[in-house]
Amino acid sequence: MSIVDDLARDLRDATDTRMLHIAWDALTLTVAATDALTWQDGIEPTAALGAAMAASAGRDLLPLPQEGTHPQLPATVDTALTGELARLLDELRPRLDRAGRAADHPDQVYALHACADRTAEAAACLRTMPVPG
Numbered sequence: 001m002s003i004v005d006d007l008a009r010d011l012r013d014a015t016d017t018r019m020l021h022i023a024w025d026a027l028t029l030t031v032a033a034t035d036a037l038t039w040q041d042g043i044e045p046t047a048a049l050g051a052a053m054a055a056s057a058g059r060d061l062l063p064l065p066q067e068g069t070h071p072q073l074p075a076t077v078d079t080a081l082t083g084e085l086a087r088l089l090d091e092l093r094p095r096l097d098r099a100g101r102a103a104d105h106p107d108q109v110y111a112l113h114a115c116a117d118r119t120a121e122a123a124a125c126l127r128t129m130p131v132p133g
Contacts, residue, residue, distance in 0.1 A: 003071040004084040016099050021065045023092050030055035036077040042131050051125035058118030061111040079130040089123035
């Protein structure tokens with residue numbers, strides 16, 4: 001199982017607080033993975049940079065996780081990780097939207113909906129990173 005599979009499994013039964021932690025980790029992994037892959041052969045660098053920027057912007061809208069450990073990228077990063085991360089971000093988007101609808105404070109409503117949008121943008125960019133060959 002990969003680190004992304006572990007996060008996806010944890011997301012299935014996660015409370016909103018845990019979901020926000022998972023979102024933070026998934027967006028952080030997206031930034032790290034795109035940084036590692038951007039200039040490799042077979043990668044569309046513009047899509048990689050777009051994914052990193054969207055993921056970073058989304059993560060900046062989330063509260064800092066207060067506890068726990070954060071996953072690290074494997075020593076070798078390949079393009080298969082981009083598809084796994086895109087699927088995880090696709091699962092996170094509706095959860096972030098629901099949390100935004102349930103939030104009490106207008107700043108939280110905005111931040112969670114905007115984070116959901118950035119998450120969708122990052123996932124879309126991740127899917128276009130590998131150049132068809």
